[in-house]
Amino acid sequence: MGFAVDPRLMRTHQRAALYHLTSKVSDPVLRAKLTPDYTIGCKRMLLSNDYYPAMVRDNVEVITDGVREIRENSIVDSTGREIEVDVIVYGTGFKVTETLKDQRIIGRNGRKIQEAWQDGVEAYYGITTAGFPNLTSTASTGPSGPASASSTGHAPGG
DSSP, X not given: OHHHXXXXXXXXXXXXXXXXXXXXXXXXXXXXXXXXXXXXXXXXXXXXXXXXXXXXXXXXXXXOSOEEEEOSSEEEETTSOEEEOSOEEEOOOSOHHHHHTTOOOBOGGGOBHHHHTTTOOOOBTTXXXXXXXXXXXXXXXXXXXXXXXXXXXXXXXX
């Protein structure tokens, strides 16, 4: 509520969150990638004891460059670097349908996500979308529920 009424009320929470980040992530470059560029509370806060430890693991890389291409077992980022991937996490925030408006997400038989959702967003049990076997949504109720916050997908064959 503080972020809507008076963002200054969120400063204590912001300081606590940044202290927690600093205590768990020693690499300043990674810490910068993980630091939001918006006031705390403007988007859903992640309360977790294992998120930052997962981000500093040797087998995890946080990539903030744009993705130019998705291949069967890799992505090519905007710098031209090809990176093998097991999972691609695409965090869309609260505006799922607006975020996907210009995205090229193509399912079975060449159907675009925009066509599948033209009459409204639907997902089986709030998680999977018919015709898009590698697209899953995570949140308490998926893209067709009120608490939708993020989506994940994995590369075919990954």
